[in-house]
Amino acid sequence: MHSSPLPGLAQLEPRGGSHFDLLIIGSGAGGGTLAQHLAPTGLRILVLERGDWLPQEPENWDAEEVFQKGRYVSKDTWHDHHGKPFQPGSHYVVGGATKMYGAAHFRLRQQDFEELRHHDGLSPAWPLRYDDFEPWYQRAEELFHVHGLRGEDPSEPPASGPYPHPPVAHEPRMQKLVDDLRSAGLRPFHAPSGVLLDESAMAFSRCRKCNSCDGFPCLVHAKADAEVLGIRPALAAANVSLLTRAQVRRLRTDASGRSVTAVEVERDGEPLTFAADLVVVSCGAANSARLLLMSANDRHPRGLANSSDQVGRNYMFHNSKALVALAHEPNPTVFQKTVSINDWYLGDGAFPYPMGNVQMTGKTRGSIMKGYAPVETFLAPGWSLDRIAEHALDFWLSSEDLPDPDNRVTVDAGGAITLSYTPNNPTASRELEKRLRGLLDRLYLKDHLVERQIYVRSTMAIAAVGHQAGTCRFGTDPASSVLDLHCKAHDLDNLYVVDTSFFPSIGAVNPSLTAIANALRVGEHLKGRLGR
Numbered sequence: 001m002h003s004s005p006l007p008g009l010a011q012l013e014p015r016g017g018s019h020f021d022l023l024i025i026g027s028g029a030g031g032g033t034l035a036q037h038l039a040p041t042g043l044r045i046l047v048l049e050r051g052d053w054l055p056q057e058p059e060n061w062d063a064e065e066v067f068q069k070g071r072y073v074s075k076d077t078w079h080d081h082h083g084k085p086f087q088p089g090s091h092y093v094v095g096g097a098t099k100m101y102g103a104a105h106f107r108l109r110q111q112d113f114e115e116l117r118h119h120d121g122l123s124p125a126w127p128l129r130y131d132d133f134e135p136w137y138q139r140a141e142e143l144f145h146v147h148g149l150r151g152e153d154p155s156e157p158p159a160s161g162p163y164p165h166p167p168v169a170h171e172p173r174m175q176k177l178v179d180d181l182r183s184a185g186l187r188p189f190h191a192p193s194g195v196l197l198d199e200s201a202m203a204f205s206r207c208r209k210c211n212s213c214d215g216f217p218c219l220v221h222a223k224a225d226a227e228v229l230g231i232r233p234a235l236a237a238a239n240v241s242l243l244t245r246a247q248v249r250r251l252r253t254d255a256s257g258r259s260v261t262a263v264e265v266e267r268d269g270e271p272l273t274f275a276a277d278l279v280v281v282s283c284g285a286a287n288s289a290r291l292l293l294m295s296a297n298d299r300h301p302r303g304l305a306n307s308s309d310q311v312g313r314n315y316m317f318h319n320s321k322a323l324v325a326l327a328h329e330p331n332p333t334v335f336q337k338t339v340s341i342n343d344w345y346l347g348d349g350a351f352p353y354p355m356g357n358v359q360m361t362g363k364t365r366g367s368i369m370k371g372y373a374p375v376e377t378f379l380a381p382g383w384s385l386d387r388i389a390e391h392a393l394d395f396w397l398s399s400e401d402l403p404d405p406d407n408r409v410t411v412d413a414g415g416a417i418t419l420s421y422t423p424n425n426p427t428a429s430r431e432l433e434k435r436l437r438g439l440l441d442r443l444y445l446k447d448h449l450v451e452r453q454i455y456v457r458s459t460m461a462i463a464a465v466g467h468q469a470g471t472c473r474f475g476t477d478p479a480s481s482v483l484d485l486h487c488k489a490h491d492l493d494n495l496y497v498v499d500t501s502f503f504p505s506i507g508a509v510n511p512s513l514t515a516i517a518n519a520l521r522v523g524e525h526l527k528g529r530l531g532r
Helices: 029-041 063-068 130-143 172-183 199-204 226-235 285-294 366-372 382-389 426-445 512-529
Strands: 019-025 045-048 078-080 116-118 121-123 240-243 246-253 260-267 270-281 313-316 319-326 339-341 357-360 392-399 408-411 417-420 454-459 469-471 495-497
Touching (some): 019 029, 029 130, 029 270, 029 512, 045 226, 045 270, 130 512, 172 339, 172 426, 226 240, 246 270, 246 285, 270 285, 285 313, 285 417, 285 469, 313 408, 319 426
Parallel strands (some): 019 045, 019 270, 045 240, 270 495
Antiparallel strands (some): 116 121, 246 260, 313 469, 319 454, 339 357, 357 392, 408 417
């Protein structure tokens, strides 16, 4: 593995000229994984990334720079359905959103692939089932160095093998939390984490179990992200090229409208054009939809691959809350993201509907609290927030966001995104929070009789796009889906979409591992199609 961009790559003249066997637009979980998987085939592959390499610099681990100043956040402006502008939490860099994620790699549950009744609506069945994805989940866990322990998670689906790496050990305060949760009848488990960690030989481990992982870029490339484990290994092959700062503006088709014949790119203000036998769009759910909509032509007047009028629809991003529980007992944990709870994932006796997942976030600092709750903490000096953070247990709650065709991405003539979104399935989210609050009160009142816990909650707003999915759902019916079962556009012969856009539903766990597994699955199909 390389610690810096390889010399001679990401140049204006990619190896192979302007026509390639495969052109991948985007270098995140989908595109980066696909490039790595297909690099050994010898196919001439070009990856286009609208951003640049994320610099390795001290600011990578500076919470004020990352959370308050948004140093690595895109400069895009999107609008909500009222026309109000907002800055989405997007990251346009090599590796995409995985550069900043917490590397929590959960499989969707078996039930997530089936039709699932929620209190406030219906989550649709997928056209494929869990068994179709299981082998690819196993390979995805291996590729992204996932640490975990089978058999702990009460809702976990069957697996064909163990996790490739042992679980990340709990620090003492987290172990006490686990013991307390078990005493209350719950079955907490080690959160599946993608890190380049070897706790049996820490002197040789790249990961140091620091508190600058979740939400930060990793200064030492120890996070299992799509740059470190996808793009960099792929670029070691002579047949793979990467062009950074290359924003794709439009896809052109032939006269029949059945094949993409040109990819129009703007790089540093200069227009470029590339072509490939097969084109893969992997820009993230919102931007993949944007590109297809911006590529409308006479044969595709509503946007490329959009005869179904489904491109951009059914945008999902989870009902998520960050809940900080403050107690008298200090929490000196450094690497906190090791505990998760799924006892309520599919419901309980009092509420027989899915509720969702609970996991820990990275350990809160005062500067982080100011970043995710700036209004509530505006008058608080940094030192007081740091004192509060010393006593914080930091939870992340996710409930399923149900697909709604009116929750959608649209674009104007200039390509600016409007994200029309109305939250749904609120009852599940409230019930999940109520159970966690009640449990923590019961657990810690027995130790702190005169001091109840205090909670700080931040509900993720529309700008929190890290878990975005939908907009190009896959299916067997071209009238109701955008992509076929191999994630090829129904309407075109050589266009694929390989990112979280293909999700018909999102479940209640992080979508990253499913995106990676699907990229491997589609990659095998592309090998066969291209004779490799």
